[in-house]
């Protein structure tokens with residue numbers, strides 16, 4: 010039995026995982042990162058659009074600060090987020106971006122003087138302040154009051170991931186590539202590491218650690234068409250679920266991005282609309298202002314995706330052999346802008362559609378994009394039920410996104426969570442010794458070995474590729490943008506059947522080393538369980554909030570549903586997870602529930618909402634001289650690692 | 666496009682070094698072409714429907730992550746963004762990228778190569794104060810055009826196509842290759858990196874470095890991100906020639 014010991018085991022080499030490992034190593038703890046692929050190929054590289062941080066240096070960002078970012082984030086989440094976490098996040102994001110700047114990200118910078126931009130379909134000249142020359146600039150993104158999304162030309166995620174991985178290489182942090190964590194090792198409510206399969210040799214290795222962090226990204230590939238990388242299959246989240254101890258949060262919260270190309274689902278960034286691109290229907294008509302007169306194309310993602318779907322249902326879609334779609338028009342931005350700031354989009358159009366977006370419209374349709382749900386954690390990043398298990402990034406439900414995350418807030422989350430959770434991981438390493446018996450490790454290793462042997466010896470059975478396609482189709486057709494009780498009930502029943510069939514997978518290629526069919530056979534049963542968590546959670550949640558839109562329950566219902574869904578899977582022979590709920594405490598909210606400002610407000614309010622609103626008012630009245638930092642402390646006192654407590658400086662404003 | 670779907674003929678290199686007795690060979694598979702089909706789609710179809718043991722690497726399937734470099738009809742390229750319609754006769758021959766450790770079939774270990782390249786060129790900002798930077802304060806300013814220029818050189822996705830296309834690399838196994846030169850060029854341009862020319866010379870001032878390059882420019886021809894290899898290699902050579 011091969012066992013590798015370390016202080017901090019990080020499963021996942023994307024932005025979040027790398028940053029957690031860096032934090033622990035900076036504090037002197039040995040860290041090992043596991044990844045299915047070389048770290049620099051992680052899905053984080055695909056983020057083209059940008060990272061939100063309220064630097065307020067560009068002229069359209071002037072007046073921005075943590076408070077504005079906080080309010081955008083909470084509203085974006087449809088009040089489903091954890092406001093303590095959202096607060097920690099917005100206060101730390103400016104530090105994160107500045108640190109990355111020192112580590113080598115070539116952020117695009119403010120150029121003083123006049124420049125032409127497209128706003129609301131019109132060419133407008135804006136004048137950047139000369140005093141801000143050379144500071145990090147930002148672009149407009151959906152659902153934000155200010156231009157806050159910092160970027161590097163068209164390759165934000167790529168440059169962030171390269172800088173982060175390079176930092177890890179500099180710090181001599183090993184990344185064990187082509188390794189897949191397939192089970193967690195745990196005992197008496199404490200996590201001790203993971204059983205890991207070498208994807209080349211097939212060998213099983215036990216990685217034993219004081220702290221284990223899941224940073225494995227999202228679960229977009231539960232759906233047939235997704236903007237996500239093909240490895241975003243949620244396996245890290247699934248192994249937490251399979252402990253029966255760790256809980257998953259808000260699994261039904263799945264975001265659809267308005268503009269992925271048809272049919273393959275590759276994303277064209279929100280930057281297209283942020284920079285002035287428009288959505289048009291089959292008549293070339295710009296329809297978004299009719300639905301959302303204020304924010305138009307730049308309403309929050311979930312809203313735009315639903316409006317597009319509604320419009321297509323009215324027969325206004327462009328029909329094609331792949332079903333209906335709409336047009337994204339960026340021709341008005343001009344060649345120069347597209348070739349510099351949206352070049353990746355141009356390449357994608359050329360290679361995958363054979364069109365030139367400088368001259369032609371892009372066929373787009375809302376497509377699965379982001380997983381708000383994931384491993385439920387405290388604000389420290391630790392699982393509330395499984396000690397020593399941490400999670401960060403898209404894999405986690407740290408819960409700053411609630412039921413809808415804002416564009417640009419995700420790569421920002423990966424880095425900020427990496428910094429904060431990384432400190433708590435280090436604290437955990439400091440306070441705990443490695444205490445685990447060999448027999449426990451052996452028990453978990455044997456269990457996985459047995460499963461693999463069974464797969465390899467079974468003569469007849471199910472084809473894992475077919476099961477996966479069937480699952481993805483159920484999710485696509487019945488657990489999509491608009492949901493209803495009937496479809497969801499069917500989805501749950503059909504997934505139960507698949508869950509049974511998945512116990513009987515047989516392989517055609519019976520070798521234990523590098524074997525893509527075996528990889529699939531190990532993953533598919535886990536993915537079906539994850540899909541069931543999403544579908545069942547969606548069925549039970551009889552309201553609409555953020556990206557979870559029920560046609561049969563169109564209103565947001567704070568009275569009954571201002572709570573987070575918690576999912577566990579304790580009984581391995583069951584076909585359904587256990588679901589419970591955790592209330593969000595209105596009386597502690599810095600920003601009590603209100604309207605997001607889209608469409609008609611039909612919210613069923615929580616009885617505590619008016620109470621908290623008047624309480625907040627009283628606090629404000631009682632402290633007329635409090636500045637915004639003091640007011641935040643009064644309304645939402647924070648515990649945050651010492652390192653990140655400082656106020657953030659802004660041009661023209663200092664630390665105010 | 667006519668509605669009569671073509672039958673594509675894929676000739677694929679097959680060899681699993683971990684399977685006892687396995688021998689390198691070319692195997693032919695037939696796939697019915699679909700509109701908009703890429704090599705990514707076709708290979709997955711072959712794996713799911715014809716041969717589940719077929720190994721290849723895709724991650725982003727959007728030409729962004731650099732996982733899927735392979736030799737497509739003699740040309741190192743990103744397979745995920747190569748449309749099958751590009752090949753008039755419907756015959757597509759696929760080989761793994763040469764110059765890298767073979768994992769199996771079309772899968773090669775570019776990751777291992779790239780990590781050691783990064784270690785060798787010390788692919789990070791050399792500045793002892795970078796870790797102490799006070800991130801509460803305004804960031805260090807940078808000329809906007811310079812930031813753009815650095816990004817232009819940082820667009821490399823470590824796919825390895827340039828390495829496979831390089832004749833010098835074939836003769837000199839330790840040759841740094843274009844991907845390494847591009848990385849170095851990126852850091853020499855960046856004022857945040859405080860390395861001196863002498864320090865850079867230590868890394869690339871020999872025949873395994875820029876002086877070994879024969880400027881045949883396979884790298885420039887095949888780089889899927891169209892990075893300016895020719896100008897950057899020439900620039901590094903001039904810069905290094907001045908050191909000693």
Ligand SMILES: Cc1cc2nc3c(=O)[nH]c(=O)nc-3n(C[C@H](O)[C@H](O)[C@H](O)COP(=O)(O)OP(=O)(O)OC[C@H]3O[C@@H](n4cnc5c(N)ncnc54)[C@H](O)[C@@H]3O)c2cc1C
Nearest residue numbers: 021022023025045053056058059190226402403417419420
């Ligand atoms: C096309 C696209 C564009 C986007 N653009 C933006 C944007 O502009 N702005 C923004 O804020 N967000 C954007 N996002 C979202 C954002 O990119 C992701 O949410 C974020 O990068 C996730 O980072 P991560 O570190 O959590 O995970 P990832 O980067 O997905 O990394 C996951 C890691 O886990 C590893 N792994 C997975 N499973 C296992 C396992 N079982 N064992 C071992 N290792 C494992 C993988 O190898 C990988 O290294 C975009 C997303 C997509 C799909």
Ligand code: SF4
Nearest residue numbers: 831878880881882884
């Ligand atoms: S110019 Fe030729 S020899 Fe030099 S790195 Fe490029 S391919 Fe190799």
Ligand code: SF4
Nearest residue numbers: 821822824825827888
């Ligand atoms: S320089 Fe070009 S060909 Fe070489 S690894 Fe980078 S992207 Fe690929």
Ligand code: FES
Nearest residue numbers: 724726730731745
């Ligand atoms: S799979 Fe990412 S570049 Fe081809």
